[in-house]
Amino acid sequence: MNGKIVVLPDSLTSKIAAGEVIERPASILKELLENALDAGATDISIELEKGGCGSIKVIDNGSGIERSDVPLAFERFATSKIYDFDDIYKVRSYGFRGEALPSIAAISRVEMVTKKHSSLSGTRVIIEAGEVKTVVDAGCPVGTSVSVSHIFDPVPVRKKFLKTETTEQGYCMDVITRTALSHPEVRIRVAARGREILNIPSARDLSERISLVLGTDFTNHTLPVKGNKGNITLTGFASKPEYSRSGAKQMYYYVNKRFVRDYLLNHAVMTAYRRVIAAKRYPAVIMFVDLPTEDVDVNVHPAKMEVRFRNPREIYDIVAGTLVTALSNVAPVISGGNDRVMPEGYGERVQEALKRYTISSGSGKLFFNKDVREAGKTGSAHGKMQENDRDALQLQRLPEGSYVEREIAKKGQNFADLEFIGQIAGTYLVFSSSISLILVDQHAAHERVLFEKLKKGSPAPGEKMIGQRLLIPEVVSLSPREFAALMESIKILEDTGIEVELFGEKTVIVKSVPAMLSHIEPKELLFEILEEFTETEQSLGLEERREKIFALLACKGAVKANQKLSESEVAMLCRDLDATPFSSTCPHGRPVFISFKVGELERMFKRK
Ligand code: ADP
Ligand code: MG
Numbered sequence: 001m002n003g004k005i006v007v008l009p010d011s012l013t014s015k016i017a018a019g020e021v022i023e024r025p026a027s028i029l030k031e032l033l034e035n036a037l038d039a040g041a042t043d044i045s046i047e048l049e050k051g052g053c054g055s056i057k058v059i060d061n062g063s064g065i066e067r068s069d070v071p072l073a074f075e076r077f078a079t080s081k082i083y084d085f086d087d088i089y090k091v092r093s094y095g096f097r098g099e100a101l102p103s104i105a106a107i108s109r110v111e112m113v114t115k116k117h118s119s120l121s122g123t124r125v126i127i128e129a130g131e132v133k134t135v136v137d138a139g140c141p142v143g144t145s146v147s148v149s150h151i152f153d154p155v156p157v158r159k160k161f162l163k164t165e166t167t168e169q170g171y172c173m174d175v176i177t178r179t180a181l182s183h184p185e186v187r188i189r190v191a192a193r194g195r196e197i198l199n200i201p202s203a204r205d206l207s208e209r210i211s212l213v214l215g216t217d218f219t220n221h222t223l224p225v226k227g228n229k230g231n232i233t234l235t236g237f238a239s240k241p242e243y244s245r246s247g248a249k250q251m252y253y254y255v256n257k258r259f260v261r262d263y264l265l266n267h268a269v270m271t272a273y274r275r276v277i278a279a280k281r282y283p284a285v286i287m288f289v290d291l292p293t294e295d296v297d298v299n300v301h302p303a304k305m306e307v308r309f310r311n312p313r314e315i316y317d318i319v320a321g322t323l324v325t326a327l328s329n330v331a332p333v334i335s336g337g338n339d340r341v342m343p344e345g346y347g348e349r350v351q352e353a354l355k356r357y358t359i360s361s362g363s364g365k366l367f368f369n370k371d372v373r374e375a376g377k378t379g380s381a382h383g384k385m386q387e388n389d390r391d392a393l394q395l396q397r398l399p400e401g402s403y404v405e406r407e408i409a410k411k412g413q414n415f416a417d418l419e420f421i422g423q424i425a426g427t428y429l430v431f432s433s434s435i436s437l438i439l440v441d442q443h444a445a446h447e448r449v450l451f452e453k454l455k456k457g458s459p460a461p462g463e464k465m466i467g468q469r470l471l472i473p474e475v476v477s478l479s480p481r482e483f484a485a486l487m488e489s490i491k492i493l494e495d496t497g498i499e500v501e502l503f504g505e506k507t508v509i510v511k512s513v514p515a516m517l518s519h520i521e522p523k524e525l526l527f528e529i530l531e532e533f534t535e536t537e538q539s540l541g542l543e544e545r546r547e548k549i550f551a552l553l554a555c556k557g558a559v560k561a562n563q564k565l566s567e568s569e570v571a572m573l574c575r576d577l578d579a580t581p582f583s584s585t586c587p588h589g590r591p592v593f594i595s596f597k598v599g600e601l602e603r604m605f606k607r608k
Helices: 025-038 067-073 085-089 100-106 156-161 165-182 206-214 216-220 263-273 312-328 346-356 369-378 381-390 403-411 442-457 480-495 522-535 542-557 567-578 598-604
Strands: 043-049 055-060 109-115 122-128 131-138 143-149 187-192 195-200 222-229 232-239 251-255 258-260 285-290 419-424 428-432 436-441 468-477 499-504 507-513 593-597
Touching: 025 043, 025 055, 025 100, 025 143, 025 165, 043 165, 067 109, 067 122, 067 131, 100 109, 165 187, 165 195, 165 206, 165 251, 165 258, 195 206, 206 216, 206 232, 216 222, 222 285, 222 312, 232 312, 251 263, 263 285, 263 312, 285 312, 419 567, 428 442, 436 442, 436 598, 442 542, 442 567, 468 522, 480 499, 480 522, 480 542, 507 522, 522 542, 593 598
Parallel strands: 043 187, 251 285
Antiparallel strands: 043 055, 055 143, 109 122, 109 143, 122 131, 187 195, 222 232, 232 285, 251 258, 419 428, 428 436, 436 593, 468 507, 499 507
């Protein structure tokens, strides 16, 4: 290849896969970029007007064209890249058919300005609808600038096949992306409508270029891969198992730096990922296969996007094999989705937690509505009391906010409709719905239920709430401090249904307790309340003190952590939660439940 452009003889052109190459602006751009790269350019500027539908200009700092060769470059089958047919199997250049420039010139107006390093002056040539209009001297830098305008003017029907300018510009950007990826060393700038939209400096290596072109997200989620067999080498980047895409757009294949769409390469890649990513998901890969030019036929398709390998099996094995090895070495990553960066040791902590919390009991669907009364009769003491209280409660509007609440509001669903799966760590109740997994803290949930019942059940301050009479009243002797606290709080105690009678010096008789707390030792209950009271700030208003006592009573009365609940008790709790406002937190503000949408689970399991 000496740079001289010659017209190929008919005997040769008939063997070249010729045909229509100019489909749309992006095809023009692709040919111009390939010519610039073939000319050894290290700096390429692209200007697009109207998404490439108006005009396309490519300026390079490559070799330039000799004045005498310029008109020849626009003749069919005139090329400087091959001289006889066998050269096709030797070419490393993108072009070799000598067809692009004449094809482009036939359907547009082309203005080329070019200068070789050795020439004193440059050349300007203007070609309209395939006819050379002007060839003149021009002062210009070394290199070539080709400006294509009036695209498809000579064949207006072709314009009808164009999509919107935005879409056509998108195709042009795809071409630029592919070129930029295979030529990290080339500086590329792009302007559209007079504004610079891309400026990628010459990069030291591929990963730097990839970060700039495809974003750091791509580099963060991919691994470098390398493999070789004989004189075939594979280099590139492949996404880690936890990263996948919904489409095949981020799968780039190059053979000898030529971007190709190749079934074989794609099949090899998908095979390697088959057990690693979900069906209908695609990895992100950039694969460069390099092999001797005689082992690959690029003369298959006019746009040269398809190739034929002499030894397809070898190519397949090296690609699939290299990827399988690379992927098998990747440690699994557990993260909360959204590609958030997880703190150090997060993975281990999750593993630890999973070991500790294993589901201890499982069951099918629970009995609800009609069986609930039955459950109440056979349930524990406090279950029975809730059953009595329940009828008095009205279903209230749940506050907005948490996911389950929104879910419930939307679907008219409630906790009682969830499927109970079991209890973990004796503390958390596990439920599922068709759209989420829900963990309920049994203590926090019950606490909120009791607290709201106390509040709702208690009459206006001063009025007594009917407590449950104790069969045998309890005699309690108090310390002077406790006695003083009692004197202060006796009114509030009565409001909650705790009836206390003075018996003697610092001795009292507890005659009744709130119904829901009848399973607690009255003495213990009284002591705790008094303690809470002595600690309560004196400045607190009556209402606040009452709330504090309610919270204490609710906490005392609620089922504890590490307590096995029967299914009927769980069913009861669900019903109560459904009738309780503010059911997303306990009176102390801790969450009552945590839910995971299926979508979130899918993200955690890297299905999405
Ligand atoms: P091909 O690339 O297949 O040879 P083209 O029609 O694309 O055919 O180009 C014809 C010839 O014009 C090329 O062989 C090359 O010698 C010359 N040429 C085209 N563009 C450039 C350029 N940007 N820089 C230097 N030479 C070019
Ligand atoms: Mg070309």
